[in-house]
Amino acid sequence: MHNEASHHNKIDLDRIDIYAEPPKEEPARQYYFMAKCREWVREFERKNGRRPFAFTQTFGCQMNARDSEKLAGILENVGYALSETEGQADFVIYNTCTVRDNANQKVYGRLGELNGHKRRNPHMIIALCGCMMQEPAVIEKLQKSYSFVDLIFGTHNLFKFPELLYTVYEMKGMYTMEKRHSMEKRHSMVVDIWKDTDMIVEDLPIVRKYPFKSGINIMFGCNNFCSYCIVPYVRGQERSREPEDIIREIKQLVANGVVEVMLLGQNVNSYGKNLRQPMTFASLLKEVEKIEGLKRIRFMTSHPKDLSDELIDVMKHSTKICRHLHLPLQSGSTRILTRMNRRYTKEQYIDLALRIRREIPDIAITTDIIVGFPGETPEDLEETLDVVRTVKYDNAFTFIYSKRTGTPAASMEDQVPEEQVRQGFDRLLKLVQETAREQIAKYQNCVMEALIEEVNQNDAAMVTGRLSNNTIVHIPGDASMIGRLVQVSLDQCMGFYYLGHLVS
Numbered sequence: 001m002h003n004e005a006s007h008h009n010k011i012d013l014d015r016i017d018i019y020a021e022p023p024k025e026e027p028a029r030q031y032y033f034m035a036k037c038r039e040w041v042r043e044f045e046r047k048n049g050r051r052p053f054a055f056t057q058t059f060g061c062q063m064n065a066r067d068s069e070k071l072a073g074i075l076e077n078v079g080y081a082l083s084e085t086e087g088q089a090d091f092v093i094y095n096t097c098t099v100r101d102n103a104n105q106k107v108y109g110r111l112g113e114l115n116g117h118k119r120r121n122p123h124m125i126i127a128l129c130g131c132m133m134q135e136p137a138v139i140e141k142l143q144k145s146y147s148f149v150d151l152i153f154g155t156h157n158l159f160k161f162p163e164l165l166y167t168v169y170e171m172k173g174m175y176t177m178e179k180r181h182s183m184e185k186r187h188s189m190v191v192d193i194w195k196d197t198d199m200i201v202e203d204l205p206i207v208r209k210y211p212f213k214s215g216i217n218i219m220f221g222c223n224n225f226c227s228y229c230i231v232p233y234v235r236g237q238e239r240s241r242e243p244e245d246i247i248r249e250i251k252q253l254v255a256n257g258v259v260e261v262m263l264l265g266q267n268v269n270s271y272g273k274n275l276r277q278p279m280t281f282a283s284l285l286k287e288v289e290k291i292e293g294l295k296r297i298r299f300m301t302s303h304p305k306d307l308s309d310e311l312i313d314v315m316k317h318s319t320k321i322c323r324h325l326h327l328p329l330q331s332g333s334t335r336i337l338t339r340m341n342r343r344y345t346k347e348q349y350i351d352l353a354l355r356i357r358r359e360i361p362d363i364a365i366t367t368d369i370i371v372g373f374p375g376e377t378p379e380d381l382e383e384t385l386d387v388v389r390t391v392k393y394d395n396a397f398t399f400i401y402s403k404r405t406g407t408p409a410a411s412m413e414d415q416v417p418e419e420q421v422r423q424g425f426d427r428l429l430k431l432v433q434e435t436a437r438e439q440i441a442k443y444q445n446c447v448m449e450a451l452i453e454e455v456n457q458n459d460a461a462m463v464t465g466r467l468s469n470n471t472i473v474h475i476p477g478d479a480s481m482i483g484r485l486v487q488v489s490l491d492q493c494m495g496f497y498y499l500g501h502l503v504s
């Protein structure tokens, strides 16, 4: 774990007067509550002769992974020791996903287990946050059947975590110094969910998972309303961070040893539209490219309808932007794409993908595909398979359609029979695996640059690196190589990854 020490993060909690009125402005208010929480943590240490342990678990996408780093940053600043074991933790938080129903089911399952731990350790604080918490039906269910949960907040007020944590301490009588906050309290559960927000709170502490690479939020929310997707409802309206804030954060990261950044947004191609001074994603990339010491730039996710020629051009001429583009297809049938509200046709998508392949021949294109969207026929699936054969994806994530309450597709009548979905899914999976294997095998015996990320989990004499095109390569090596960009020879294609060796 790597602690971000940006100039704001260096605010000394001990110098904050915790007996004064809480500040109204952010993030000063949250630093004030962090200082108050720290008092509680010190009291815990005095009583127990050790620091309290905190366990964080992330479900879902890169966006959530980055949010969890913010949670960890706050917990560490408050004085918790971050722990890998859930059962012994004094504080457990799940950062949840709700993009498909099985993500929700996983959380309910894990909560059942956690309840067992809490029976043995009644002082355990259990918190839930993230996308799943933005659904009213989930909150109802948790209040009814999971009353052992202590704290629930959502995606819009993650920055408020210190204040909410303090409220939990107070409510539990663990730490009583001040009058209570006016907040919804049932079964002594603290619940604070915002419907939406236009706020972006900058400069809270962050603990990064990797010292050498980092995600960076460039925008939040989504305005696309694909008819199957719950994200616009749980992540709210689209809002972009100011370019200066993004550049400043990346410069700070680079100063702290980061060589690779991933710019994060639900639809990075519409970055900057709602800024005071509008700016395109391509021009943001040009600015990021200029940052000295930064070696690699990735981004996620691109909507095909908004991918500009300007972006292709910037990628083509860049020496830092990685040779990888994630371009979700969702379906290859124009009829289904229309029902999905994707706003491109099969032909437009193929044209775009092939243009990118022509302009940037060494690029890897990956995608997301949904099978079983309401009304999908075997003929529609054929169209999808046709796009896969034409574009030849380097990797594809395939999903079975999951009905999300509140989305337009959930009330579409012609839901697809399960057996047809299964068959279609299996065919698609087989095809995407074939094309991915072919694509990856093309680099046999090439020498390419890899960023060494970790020691191989199964073989301590090997390390794992990532090529610019996102392919994984395992080479003999040791922990001292982690974070370094090295030239590797790709000796043996193992299907979806390579075995190789270091080229000096």
Ligand code: 5AD
Residues within 6 Å of the ligand: 099, 100, 228, 229, 230, 328, 330, 368, 369, 370, 399, 400, 401, 402, 403, 404
């Ligand atoms: N059912 C199945 N897959 C979905 N995705 C989003 N919503 C659903 C849903 N309701 C997939 C899309 C998206 C990826 C992150 O998850 O393919 O690109």
Ligand code: SF4
Residues within 6 Å of the ligand: 059, 060, 061, 062, 063, 064, 096, 097, 098, 099, 131, 231, 234, 235
């Ligand atoms: Fe899941 Fe979407 Fe939330 Fe990411 S933004 S955690 S994919 S629901």
